[in-house]
Amino acid sequence: MRAPIGWPLAYRAGDYDDARQLADQTPGPLASWVKAKLALQQGDLERAAGFYAEAVKTFPSADRAQLLDKNNLKLLTGETGVLALARGEYVEAFAILYQLSDTAHDYWADAAYVAERVLTTDELKHFVDTRVPPPRSIHCILPENCALFQADPAAQLRDLLARRLVRDRRYADATAYFEDPKVRKLVSEYAHALEEAEHDWRRINRARRWWEAAILARESGMDMMGTELVPDDFESNGGYDWGSEAPSPQAAPSLASNRERSRFVASAPNPDKRFHYRYIAVEEAEHAATLLPPRSQAFAAVLCEATGWMLSTDDDAAVRRLYHRYVREGPYVRWAVHFGHSCPQPDFDKAARLPRVLLVRHTRHFVKLYRWDLGLALILMIVAGAAAFVGRRRRRAAS
Numbered sequence: 001m002r003a004p005i006g007w008p009l010a011y012r013a014g015d016y017d018d019a020r021q022l023a024d025q026t027p028g029p030l031a032s033w034v035k036a037k038l039a040l041q042q043g044d045l046e047r048a049a050g051f052y053a054e055a056v057k058t059f060p061s062a063d064r065a066q067l068l069d070k071n072n073l074k075l076l077t078g079e080t081g082v083l084a085l086a087r088g089e090y091v092e093a094f095a096i097l098y099q100l101s102d103t104a105h106d107y108w109a110d111a112a113y114v115a116e117r118v119l120t121t122d123e124l125k126h127f128v129d130t131r132v133p134p135p136r137s138i139h140c141i142l143p144e145n146c147a148l149f150q151a152d153p154a155a156q157l158r159d160l161l162a163r164r165l166v167r168d169r170r171y172a173d174a175t176a177y178f179e180d181p182k183v184r185k186l187v188s189e190y191a192h193a194l195e196e197a198e199h200d201w202r203r204i205n206r207a208r209r210w211w212e213a214a215i216l217a218r219e220s221g222m223d224m225m226g227t228e229l230v231p232d233d234f235e236s237n238g239g240y241d242w243g244s245e246a247p248s249p250q251a252a253p254s255l256a257s258n259r260e261r262s263r264f265v266a267s268a269p270n271p272d273k274r275f276h277y278r279y280i281a282v283e284e285a286e287h288a289a290t291l292l293p294p295r296s297q298a299f300a301a302v303l304c305e306a307t308g309w310m311l312s313t314d315d316d317a318a319v320r321r322l323y324h325r326y327v328r329e330g331p332y333v334r335w336a337v338h339f340g341h342s343c344p345q346p347d348f349d350k351a352a353r354l355p356r357v358l359l360v361r362h363t364r365h366f367v368k369l370y371r372w373d374l375g376l377a378l379i380l381m382i383v384a385g386a387a388a389f390v391g392r393r394r395r396r397a398a399s
Helices: 006-012 016-025 029-041 045-056 068-088 090-103 105-118 121-132 143-150 153-167 179-201 203-225 258-266 277-293 295-311 317-327 333-339 350-369 371-398
Strands: none
Touching: 068 090, 068 105, 090 105, 090 143, 090 153, 105 153, 105 258, 121 153, 153 179, 153 203, 179 203, 203 277, 203 295, 203 350, 277 295, 277 317, 295 317, 295 333, 295 350
């Protein structure tokens, strides 16, 4: 028996009491769906889960398939995922949303939110290892093949996990999940540069490695560690800022638990800023600068390049901080008039020789400035030495 149109219209019009009474009088999947929504409004997650289970269980069937079209059926399934999320069933919520994203890409942002900001890294890794088949093998020779690869949820999810592992500094784990061999190579190089930067005993070599890591983070940070949604928006290659429309606990505050909010905060990139990997690149560049002689060209060039990276983020405070550090510590260079805009490559070899060059230069300057005093001091030392020698000879002769 088809449900009367009265209670769906009553629900949409906001007449929730009438909708509840009419739904009670006409059992069926649509009525269960409405009851689930009403239970959610009252904050009764347990009753809502029961009604959603009733609605999903009865769809589709031969005699009732006409009650919901395919899009509404997906919407109903998606709402069960949201309810599971509200109840703290995070892995199950993700499983529902991920399954939907496999058939309707419109749900990928919701699935990505749970994968990236609600599940822990290990929970997501376990899900991928045990419940996600390997992605379809597609060679991106033609543009349409690349589009198919990007639309494959399995490939997208593995790549999301890989980038999250890089953000967690689990580089060896991450390389197993990147589908693009070029990105795997970049991550391996990045990890090696960071390892050498931490442990090489030569300061200039450590500075080189920090700089190599900084360049990789700046130029390939989106591919290696960019977030799928905010703040980096890997999904759109950084071309669109989701802003307040991105899935988050704030999008449905009445359903988000404190536990979900805590997970959301704990999983944020560091720093939680747009194109966060640029800030990581700047931090690594500053590590390089700290290890370089402050009066070297390399010191100025590294800070100049890092300043340019911040100019593209419109972070005026970071730009001023980097420039003021150069002014306080760095050497005068002719190209500083365009600091941050036109920067030469840092000369690390010359920086390695600079301490010896400065020592010789300062020694020569000191000798030139105090040559008469030094000559007089040398004469006095010779006279004193001769007098001491003669004195010892006389004492020996007297004895």
